[in-house]
Amino acid sequence: MSKVVEGLLYSEDHEWVSIEGDIATVGITDYAQDELGEVVYVELPQENSDFESGEEVSEIESVKADSAVYCPVSGTVIETNSELEAKPELINQDCYKAWIFRMRLSSQPEDLLDAKAYSEFLKTLK
Amino acid sequence: MEKLLNELSINGRRAYRFPDLDVEAHKAIDPSLLRQGSLDLPQMAEVDVVRHYARLSRLAYGVDDGFYPLGSCTMKYNPKLNEALSHLEGFTELHPLADAEHSQGSLKILYETVDMLCKVTGMDQGTLQPCAGAHGEYTGLKLIRAYHLRRNDSKRSVMLIPSSAHGTNPASASVNGFETVAVASDERGLVDLKDLESKLSDNVAGIMLTNPNTLGLFELDIRRIADMVHACGGLLYYDGANMNAIMGFGRPGDMGFDVMHLNLHKTFSTPHGGGGPGSGAVLVKQALAPFLPVPVAAKGLKGYSLDWDRPQSIGKVSGFWGNFLVIVRAYAYLLSMGSDGLREASAMATINANYMARCISAFFPIAYPGLCKHEFVLSLAAFKEETGCSALDVAKALLDKGYHPPTMYFPSLVHEALMIEPTETESRETLDGFIEALKCIHDKAYSNPEELHSSPATTVIGRPDEAEAAKRAKVNWL
Known part of the structure; x- marks a missing residue:
């Protein structure tokens, strides 16, 4: 059973978002990392670049596949987790700690799920 | 495991020695352009080079060795x-x-x-x-x-x-x-x-x-x-x-x-x-x-x-x-x-795939049931949930049964995918043998999943560290 953390928000593309004020921290969920298998490379987005919600913001390569990370919110990238460049496996070890990037929100997020709704959504995928 | 040629190299050993030059050396090339010192190549006797490659060839697996149902690759026999x-x-x-x-x-x-x-x-x-x-x-x-x-x-x-x-x-x-x-x-x-x-x-x-x-x-x-x-x-x-x-x-x-x-x-x-x-x-x-x-x-x-x-x-x-x-x-x-032969080849490729799909669906579900063309995709998602054994484990276990595994984890829209393409050149007996091996692995996953996790036991290399290879590829000897 995939781990879902209370208090975070989720997208149906399997990104998690933690929001404090107008800053959002984004990573991928346990379901996503389990589906991907061992992560071998994380392409980090350019800092100071703008993304709309739903746009492709980063790419994650695993031994199984190359997958896009879709931006779950709209805003400007202010920081990326450069630790992932040398240690992409951190995503497999603890995906809710291994954040990928932080954004300054340009608008309030819409259509994100809470932990309960995301857990329900995962059940529909079986 | 077979050593690399560089590891087998012994200084001074060689296949042939050319006779000493008994005429004046050609001086058309400016000496500043000539390499000083020797080429850094493995030094070996011809017989040892031949044996090295003969050993490697016995470790390889191709359509002349056995069934190779690699989906999307049409590994048919080469006449x-x-x-x-x-x-x-x-x-x-x-x-x-x-x-x-x-x-x-x-x-x-x-x-x-x-x-x-x-x-x-x-x-x-x-x-x-x-x-x-x-x-x-x-x-x-x-x-x-x-x-x-x-x-x-x-x-x-x-x-x-x-x-x-x-x-x-x-x-x-x-x-x-x-x-x-x-x-x-x-x-x-x-x-x-x-x-x-x-x-x-x-x-x-x-x-x-x-x-x-x-x-x-x-x-x-x-x-x-x-x-x-x-x-x-x-x-x-x-x-x-x-x-x-x-x-x-x-x-x-x-x-x-x-x-x-x-x-x-x-x-x-x-x-x-x-x-x-x-x-x-x-x-x-x-x-x-x-x-x-x-x-x-x-x-x-x-x-x-x-x-x-x-x-x-x-x-x-x-x-x-x-x-x-x-x-x-x-x-x-x-x-x-001829045109009739090509038509028959496609017909047989499709019949073989449907025969296998029908037999295998008794224990592994087909991702999109119904008639298929020349290949089909299994989803082992539920199997993994029940046994903890993945499509990768099944593929590795097939190596011990003497088969080349099917394509894994593709297409990506099917979870725990195994994609099987038998081609028209395989006999009913070959197809039945593979189906039987797959069934045996399926049953083993419920009785002894650990054995699947630790397979293959019979190959020279079992489970290479794919993540490490992708992260820190080492492709040069030096």
């Missing part, structure tokens, strides 16, 4: 007749720059191979230069670009690619400078027409499709898709990787495709894997013919020639005329099969 004909001296000793007068037989083969492939596919002209499937895709997409630019239509930057496509499709489009946009699959596993409609515009250069698609399903709406894409000014590219399902039954040219490639190393029985080398013949409709790579083998009153006078050509896409001896093998296959 030895093709080998014998391609080894004829008239082919092997011919210089690629010999004039047309002295190479009529070889030029005839180039001309007639394109002609026969056009008949099989319903296309008009073609080139045999591309050396593999993705090289064919690259060439075909260049032709699409040249076509639009010739019509002063320079804004077409988007290539549409269904979610079930081969990974090479978006890669080839991207290398060609197109922006790739994915088209969703619907619940049937086919192109979602509504999603396609929403992505069509006058920025669309074309769409790349495989038919049957990578789920082994025939795109039933192909004529409608062709009309929709053509109506917005785009072209249709056919990825011929799955041509083995439809020869003699359906032709991409009749479905509305404008340009396509064939993998001669899949459908036309030339060697596949281990470097082949391959051949990605590209075929086009008349409207794209002016842009084909030069030269094109032509037939005229004075016999066969290479036509270089094609001012709108995209240029050459490989050295000389492609992998010629591979083309000879495909030519031999085409002639020995």
